[in-house]
Amino acid sequence: MSDTLFNIEDNQESSMVFLNQYADNADIVLECNDSVEFTKKLQTDSIQLIITSPPYNIGKSYETRVSIQEYLDTQADLINELVRVLNPHGSICWQVGNFVDKGEVFPLDIYYYPIFKEAGLKLRNRIIWYFGHGLHASKRFSGRYESLLWFTKSDDYVFNLDDVRVPAKYPNKRHFKGDKIGALSGNPLGKNPSDFWGQLETDFDIGMWDIPNVKSNHIEKTKHPCQYPVELVERCVLAMTNENDIVYDPYAGVASSLIAAAKHGRKGFGVDRDNDYIEIGTDRIHKLLNGTLQTRPIGKPVYEPTGKEKITQIPIEWAQNERSAYK
Numbered sequence: 001m002s003d004t005l006f007n008i009e010d011n012q013e014s015s016m017v018f019l020n021q022y023a024d025n026a027d028i029v030l031e032c033n034d035s036v037e038f039t040k041k042l043q044t045d046s047i048q049l050i051i052t053s054p055p056y057n058i059g060k061s062y063e064t065r066v067s068i069q070e071y072l073d074t075q076a077d078l079i080n081e082l083v084r085v086l087n088p089h090g091s092i093c094w095q096v097g098n099f100v101d102k103g104e105v106f107p108l109d110i111y112y113y114p115i116f117k118e119a120g121l122k123l124r125n126r127i128i129w130y131f132g133h134g135l136h137a138s139k140r141f142s143g144r145y146e147s148l149l150w151f152t153k154s155d156d157y158v159f160n161l162d163d164v165r166v167p168a169k170y171p172n173k174r175h176f177k178g179d180k181i182g183a184l185s186g187n188p189l190g191k192n193p194s195d196f197w198g199q200l201e202t203d204f205d206i207g208m209w210d211i212p213n214v215k216s217n218h219i220e221k222t223k224h225p226c227q228y229p230v231e232l233v234e235r236c237v238l239a240m241t242n243e244n245d246i247v248y249d250p251y252a253g254v255a256s257s258l259i260a261a262a263k264h265g266r267k268g269f270g271v272d273r274d275n276d277y278i279e280i281g282t283d284r285i286h287k288l289l290n291g292t293l294q295t296r297p298i299g300k301p302v303y304e305p306t307g308k309e310k311i312t313q314i315p316i317e318w319a320q321n322e323r324s325a326y327k
Ligand SMILES: C[S@@+](CC[C@H](N)C(=O)[O-])C[C@H]1O[C@@H](n2cnc3c(N)ncnc32)[C@H](O)[C@@H]1O
Pocket: 033, 034, 035, 036, 052, 053, 054, 055, 056, 062, 063, 224, 226, 227, 228, 229, 250, 251, 252, 253, 254, 255, 256, 257, 271, 272, 273, 274, 277
């Protein structure tokens, strides 16, 4: 591990470190520890991208549910430390959904925004990540999106738009008036992917044909209950960092962010306090390094059912009855 990045006098016994084994330049550091404790060991201004999905305080196996205020106070302590280690040209991407208490919904991005703002960061996008499947609600509409808050530390930040453009819907569209009449109006590299990210929906759609729990059929699924797709992180890595930069996930889970970083020649640092997840993450990184890790390819086209598939047909039992029979 480079001592320019770490205060190496700290105890590193639990770290699992892989140096320069992938793409000649990607160092991976994954440690079982508390995120605040680990972040304190990182050097000021050293990280280009911090990307994570924190615990939502909803009573998952890896968290202790507390009041929303206590939860936010704890998060603010970590966020202040994260801002310290963030490079002046760097970004933080905070991916969250809702905290729900007795049926009342608290959108976490609304609660987090003032904490980041107070810490001096500037919001660049509130990205909506929508997906086609999930729990079915009965007392409100089913939730089908989460958000990703993208903040920068300054106005001079890395944004490689050309590296994340997506194919234009109408590449042959031309100007129809003015000086440029007849000339192509689009960019040959594609269009800006916008702040509404839905291509990841296919991850879950693909599993739909075989088993009801679509998430368990996802190509990247491990035993972690809340991992996010590597592709979601890849777009941020490509847009907000350059090769050899450090990407850091303070709630690394099974190392999805580190995998996205290493795939693109960036260094990946991560911490999680659950050793089971660290072991799975370590195994995934080994698989990435030896070429056997399966991840959904970035930009894979969305699968659309044709309507002819058996599973898309109205079942005979439903077709025979009036709609009122089910109310
Ligand atoms: C939503 S999950 C992140 C999953 C991750 N994005 C992935 O794809 O695997 C949140 C993670 O935070 C970890 N965690 C919770 N509190 C922590 C703390 N204080 N320090 C370090 N990790 C913590 C949990 O063990 C859990 O794996």
